Amino acid sequence: MSADQSGSGKAADSREPEKARHQGLYYGWYIVAALFFATFLAMGSRSGFGVFVKTWELDWGVTTATVSVAAAVGWLVNGIAQPIFGRMTDVYGGRRVVILSLLVMSVATVGIATVSNIYGLIALYGFVISFASGGVSPAITGVIVARWFERNRGMAMAVLVAGGSVGGLVLVPFMSFALVEFGWRTAWIIVGVLAFGLGVPMLFFIVRSKPEEMGMKPDGDESHDSGDAEITVRPVGPKYVEKWRDSFSSMPIWQLSFAYWVCGITTASISVHFVRWAISEDISIGTAALAFGVLSGINAAGVLVIGLLSDRWQRKNLLGAVYLIRAVAFISLIVLPGPSAIWAFAVVGGMSWLATVPLTASLTADVYGVRNLGTLFGFANMAHQLGGAAAVLLFGWAFTAWGSYDIPFAIGAVTLVAAGIVSLSIREKKHSVRYVQVPVGGAPGAKLLKQDGD
Amino acid sequence: MASPFGTPFGTPLGPLLHHSEPIDPTLWEWLSAKIDHVLGLSPGVMVLILGTLIVLFPIVVMVVALRRRRGLR
Numbered sequence: 001m002s003a004d005q006s007g008s009g010k011a012a013d014s015r016e017p018e019k020a021r022h023q024g025l026y027y028g029w030y031i032v033a034a035l036f037f038a039t040f041l042a043m044g045s046r047s048g049f050g051v052f053v054k055t056w057e058l059d060w061g062v063t064t065a066t067v068s069v070a071a072a073v074g075w076l077v078n079g080i081a082q083p084i085f086g087r088m089t090d091v092y093g094g095r096r097v098v099i100l101s102l103l104v105m106s107v108a109t110v111g112i113a114t115v116s117n118i119y120g121l122i123a124l125y126g127f128v129i130s131f132a133s134g135g136v137s138p139a140i141t142g143v144i145v146a147r148w149f150e151r152n153r154g155m156a157m158a159v160l161v162a163g164g165s166v167g168g169l170v171l172v173p174f175m176s177f178a179l180v181e182f183g184w185r186t187a188w189i190i191v192g193v194l195a196f197g198l199g200v201p202m203l204f205f206i207v208r209s210k211p212e213e214m215g216m217k218p219d220g221d222e223s224h225d226s227g228d229a230e231i232t233v234r235p236v237g238p239k240y241v242e243k244w245r246d247s248f249s250s251m252p253i254w255q256l257s258f259a260y261w262v263c264g265i266t267t268a269s270i271s272v273h274f275v276r277w278a279i280s281e282d283i284s285i286g287t288a289a290l291a292f293g294v295l296s297g298i299n300a301a302g303v304l305v306i307g308l309l310s311d312r313w314q315r316k317n318l319l320g321a322v323y324l325i326r327a328v329a330f331i332s333l334i335v336l337p338g339p340s341a342i343w344a345f346a347v348v349g350g351m352s353w354l355a356t357v358p359l360t361a362s363l364t365a366d367v368y369g370v371r372n373l374g375t376l377f378g379f380a381n382m383a384h385q386l387g388g389a390a391a392v393l394l395f396g397w398a399f400t401a402w403g404s405y406d407i408p409f410a411i412g413a414v415t416l417v418a419a420g421i422v423s424l425s426i427r428e429k430k431h432s433v434r435y436v437q438v439p440v441g442g443a444p445g446a447k448l449l450k451q452d453g454d
Numbered sequence: 455m456a457s458p459f460g461t462p463f464g465t466p467l468g469p470l471l472h473h474s475e476p477i478d479p480t481l482w483e484w485l486s487a488k489i490d491h492v493l494g495l496s497p498g499v500m501v502l503i504l505g506t507l508i509v510l511f512p513i514v515v516m517v518v519a520l521r522r523r524r525g526l527r
Contacts (some may be wrong), residue, residue: 027526030519037512054483174504176486180497190505198512206519214526 026220027211028148032156034206035141037429038102039163041195042136043419044171045109046074047126048191050178055184062118070118072389073126075268081134086143086378090244090371093209094144095417101135104197108132110192113185117362139381142361143374145237147210150218151311153365158307162300237367237433244372250429252367253376255422256360259323260380261387262419263356266326266412268388269395270349277405291346306355310362319359320424326352327416333409366432370447 053067089097108128115121134140138161149156172192178187208214239250247253278288310318329349333341364377395408429435493500 024522024525027519027522030515030522033515033521034512037515051504170504170508173486173489174508177497177500177504181501182516194508198509205516214523216526286511 027214027216028145028156028218028220030206031148031208032145032159034202035098035144035160036166038098038136038199038203039138039141039160040167040171041191041199042102042105042133042167043163044167044174045105045191045195046078046129046133047167048172048175049074051172051179052184052187055179056118056121058185060117066118067121070122070126073122074130075385075389077127077130078134078137078293078384079389081131082137082139082381083375083378083384085135085137085140086374086376086381087244089140089143089374089378094140094147094374095203095209097135097140098144098207099203101132101198102195102203104212105129105132105136106192106200107193108192109195110189112188112192119244137381138357138361140374141360142377143370144207144209144366146361146365146370146373148218152219153362154310154315154358155304155307157361158303158310158355161354162303163355233434233438237369237431238436238438239367239431240369240433240438241372244375247368247372247376250431252426253364253380255426256364257380257383259319259419259423260356260360262323262415263360263381264384264387265391265415266330267353268389269408269412273392273395273399273405273408276399277333278338278342280399280403280405281341283338283342287339288342291342294343295346295350295353298347301355302351303354303358307358310359314428315359315363315366316423316426316428319356319363319426320420322352322355323416323420323423325349327413327420329437330409330413330416332405334413350427363426363428363432366428369433378454 043342049071056067057063083098085101107130108124111124111128112121138157141160142157145156145160147155175187175191178190182190209303211218239247239249239252274288278284306322325348329345329352332344332348335341336344360380361373361377364380365373370374391412395405398408399405489500494501
């Protein structure tokens with residue numbers, strides 16, 4: 001175990017950390033703002049792909065199903081990229097990874113403008129952009145945030161994750177209007193130039209992989225000068241390990257990954273099949289869009305509330321509750337008539353849609369520390385993406401076979417209940433550094449601390 | 455629109471809210487028309503408004519952050 005590993009909670013010495021005396025906002029929040037913008041660009045441009053589908057169909061004389069190959073390839077490639085970038089983050093630091101990833105992504109985004117057929121699109125979007133965007137995903141940016149925040153980790157993660165939502169809500173319309181005004185090639189060039197000209201410099205000038213690079217401590221704490229030597233020991237938890245592989249010999253990473261896999265199954269399936277379900281229930285597209293607008297508002301507020309609460313309550317309880325709430329939303333799609341179901345789903349599902357990301361990332365950091373967080377959360381993200389890809393296919397086959405989504409939705413609800421139970425069974429008070437801190441070998445002032453927490 | 459496995463792209467807000475799956479083109483077409491109807495602004499004006507917001511955010515953050523870093527020294 002390393003003495004400089006950062007976890008959540010209090011300093012390992014018996015003295016309470018002192019808040020930074022210097023005035024102004026803690027610098028970690030500027031890191032969050034910069035990563036928020038990078039996430040905004042990365043997720044926004046990936047979401048914006050759908051805006052151009054019909055244009056490409058007309059330009060290249062291909063079907064939507066053909067264009068969808070690029071999206072499907074991108075989904076899988078993005079999932080595979082997560083643990084790779086996660087490992088790179090742990091080894092080389094998050095700053096290098098996010099800057100390089102956004103740089104490659106911005107160049108490739110401009111490159112989309114030169115594409116003249118579906119093969120070029122698959123190569124650039126399916127492989128290059130989707131792979132590079134894995135380096136700007138919450139699996140990577142979350143690691144940086146986790147190093148800068150301990151006590152406010154949940155809230156900081158929630159704000160970061162919200163960047164993806166805002167990216168979709170702002171950048172997708174922007175790309176759409178740019179498409180109408182200037183044409184699709186210029187629209188991609190504009191987004192690429194924005195990422196290259198603003199996103200990359202912003203990351204370069206603002207982001208540092210960890211607070212120690214700026215002579216700071218997580219949360220803006222200042223270490224006490226005892227007169228002898230500055231104590232730099234950070235608290236470590238009982239599950240902190242030197243090698244990431246060792247983490248897989250303990251239960252929490254499997255519990256978190258399983259639950260996150262279910263998260264992928266349920267969000268991806270809804271994202272892809274919602275329109276078809278609405279049509280099968282004789283619900284208009286306008287109503288479907290409006291219902292998701294409601295879901296949007298509830299979700300945006302919900303994720304910030306969850307982030308705030310997660311810094312005060314046990315995260316596993318919130319995570320379990322989020323999955324169970326989503327299970328209720330899925331059940332409502334089965335038991336309620338279509339027009340009622342869609343609104344029930346919007347309200348109930350909205351409370352759970354995004355909250356799993358900051359909770360899973362924070363809990364992983366609390367249990368295993370931040371040294372291997374990129375790799376571990378990268379694996380969890382890969383499970384999420386692969387689960388999502390499989391679910392999209394299986395939901396499609398099930399609808400083709402039975403002409404109804406009832407059985408797939410029932411399966412989704414069952415997996416969500418299982419994810420909720422598994423999340424609740426995580427022994428956070430036994431494994432998390434927020435509740436149990438162990439001595440660091442020979443460190444001055446280090447002693448076993450056990451706190452009741454909430 | 456149809457692929458063997460249903461619509462290959464996500465709904466506009468589903469992916470926007472959770473992950474980065476591409477937006478559903480059919481739903482986006484509907485939403486886009488609604489936005490045009492409600493706001494009544496030309497695409498060029500919308501590009502200008504949204505573009506200004508997108509450009510301003512990082513510039514403001516960079517200026518404030520760099521001033522903050524200068525204050526830390």
